[in-house]
Amino acid sequence: MSYEEINEMMLEMGLPFAYHHFAEGESPKPPFLIFLSLGEHTFSADNRMYHSFKKLDIELYTDEKSPETEAEIEAVLRHHHIFYNKTETWIASEEMYEVLYEMEV
Numbered sequence: 001m002s003y004e005e006i007n008e009m010m011l012e013m014g015l016p017f018a019y020h021h022f023a024e025g026e027s028p029k030p031p032f033l034i035f036l037s038l039g040e041h042t043f044s045a046d047n048r049m050y051h052s053f054k055k056l057d058i059e060l061y062t063d064e065k066s067p068e069t070e071a072e073i074e075a076v077l078r079h080h081h082i083f084y085n086k087t088e089t090w091i092a093s094e095e096m097y098e099v100l101y102e103m104e105v
Contacts, residue, residue, distance in 0.1 A: 001054065001080075001105035010035060010058075012076045015069070030096055031069050034059040041104055053104035058084075060099040070099055077101065 001009075010017045010033065017033035038055040060073060077084055084103040091098055 001056075006035065006037075006054075006056065006105065009076060009080055012079075013073050015060075029063075031060060031062040031066060033073075034061070056103050056105050058101040058103075060097075060101070061094075062097050062099070063095065065097060073101070077103070 013033060015031055015033050016028040017035060019034075020036045021034060022028070022032075035056065035058045038057060041053045041055060042049050043051045043053075058073070060069065062069060074084075082103050082105060084101045087100045087102075089098050089100075090096075
């Protein structure tokens, strides 16, 4: 999946988003998304790379638990046939929930 395709998929989620972070002072009110690519996982044999998968994290930030918002994001991921792992944490210093979707695309 190319960066352009990832960007289009993020647009489909219908929330403000940025790659890695918003500029200082430009962070929107929650809910919002951050996405970042943490590298690649390659499949190779016989000294040839056959396929490369981008590691992609999508982080959802909300000020209160929002199963509806999570369901909308997950529907977009399913539409694109993306398998993901999901975790959630409370960030006390920011008073926000972070729902993390980890995947390879």
